[in-house]
Amino acid sequence: MVEADARMIDLVFDLGGEALSAGYPFALWAELVRHVPQLADDTAAGVLPLRTAESGDAMxxxxxxxxxxxxPQALAGHAVALSGRQLDVGDGVLRLGTGKLREIQPHVTLQAQLVAGADDEIEFMKVVAAELAAMGxxxxxxxxxxxxxSDGQRTIHGYGLVIHDLRPExxxxxxxxxxxxxxxxxCGIFIPYKVISGLDW
Structure with a gap:
């Protein structure tokens, strides 16, 4: 049996709210750090993209x-303090439920909504292939x-990416x-993707 990296874990909160701006990740991270300053000290900390539906300029x-x-598991004990908090994310408001730990599980096919990188697709894929090779x-x-x-001040470019035929490790x-x-x-966070045909993302 292959086990997840004991240093990393997902912390999952039920979420209440209605809409956010398209560039919400910048404001969301700032608000998370305001409540849990320790998050800013570890570059391994990430936020999975929220599942949203576009409606004009709103999500x-x-x-x-x-x-x-x-x-990292060492941060989870700090971040669980977000339970029950209200986050002011730009013009939107998010209400968090109780945080629950969830182990990361292996899946044969993974997807990242946006991997930051070069504007040119060929160059982007060349860099991605090299990074993956370095990771084995x-x-x-x-x-x-x-x-x-973009949040109007900073813009990140890249591509969506699916990687399939992965071994569990x-x-x-x-x-x-x-x-x-x-x-x-x-950016660059991978989650399970069950279907790889007919991609429109």
């Missing part, structure tokens, strides 16, 4: 939305759409380590 939250922090990961790659994330390594920069903004 609508579903009723069963979750906020998931991917953290040999999965097959599917590059998604070019994406960007590779899957755990990738989920625990991530790929590229800005994991605190949801």
């Amino acid at each position: 609508l939250l579903p009723k069963r939305a979750k906020l998931v922090l991917r953290l 990961i040999e999965g097959n790659l599917i590059c998604g759409m070019r994406r960007s994330l 590779e899957s755990l390594r990738l989920q625990c380590t991530g790929l590229g920069a800005d994991r605190h903004l949801g």
Whole structure:
């Protein structure tokens, strides 16, 4: 049996709220750090992108939305203090339920919504392949759409990415380590992806 990296774990909160701006990750991270300053001291800390639906310039939250922090276990004890807090994220408000720990599990196919990197797709994929090789990961790659994330002051560019045919130990390594920069903004964080045909992302 392959076990997850004992240093990393997901901390999951039920989430109440209605809508956020498209560039919400910047304001969300600032608000999380305001409540838990220790988060700013560890570059391994990440925030999984929220599942939202676009409506004009707003991102609508579903009723069963979750906020998931991917953290070193040493930070989880601090971050659980977010339970029951209200987060003021730009013009939106998020209400957090009780934080629950969830172990990271291996999956043969993983997806990242946005991996930060070069504007040119060929150069982007070349860098990604080199980083994966350095990590000892040999999965097959599917590059998604070019994406960007901006709060009006800073803009991050990159692509969506699916990696499939992963061995269990590779899957755990990738989920625990991530790929590229800005994991605190949801970039380079991998989650299970069950279908790899007909991608439109």
